[in-house]
Amino acid sequence: MASKSLYAAMAVLVVSAGVSEARPMPASRISALPVYTVGQAQAGGELYKAACAMCHGTHLEGTFDVPALRGRFVTNWGDAPLSQLSSYIRRAMPLMAPGTLSEEDTAALVAFLLQQNGGVEAGKTALPSSEAGLRRMVFPVVSVAARPRR
Numbered sequence: 001m002a003s004k005s006l007y008a009a010m011a012v013l014v015v016s017a018g019v020s021e022a023r024p025m026p027a028s029r030i031s032a033l034p035v036y037t038v039g040q041a042q043a044g045g046e047l048y049k050a051a052c053a054m055c056h057g058t059h060l061e062g063t064f065d066v067p068a069l070r071g072r073f074v075t076n077w078g079d080a081p082l083s084q085l086s087s088y089i090r091r092a093m094p095l096m097a098p099g100t101l102s103e104e105d106t107a108a109l110v111a112f113l114l115q116q117n118g119g120v121e122a123g124k125t126a127l128p129s130s131e132a133g134l135r136r137m138v139f140p141v142v143s144v145a146a147r148p149r150r
Helices: 005-022 039-054 074-075 082-092 103-118
Strands: none
Touching: 005 082, 074 103, 082 103
């Protein structure tokens, strides 16, 4: 018969595993800021309109039941590897058809989110779509004053 402390330790492990999945882990400080192109962000914006806006709102504002993709979103994902955000989007979104987005579509959506939340300007290099390419890039920590107003 297992002791109560063993059950408590197992419960902590299970809860911790769930928390690490839902909440991004901070990246090391040697991680690079992301790169994306204007075209990639525009493609992500079109995908957002088609697959995300119905739940997250046309201006990323969210609703009572669905989180906004501004403000607290940036706080939650700031300094987290983009591979974690990309993996979450691919696995869980869109709500009515999770797992249906391609790696390229997911990269375009992440580029759109980066563009809309400020902190990183578009450049000449596209955001990679592979997890390996996204692992060392982090979602920028952006102050409220630095975020673009739309």
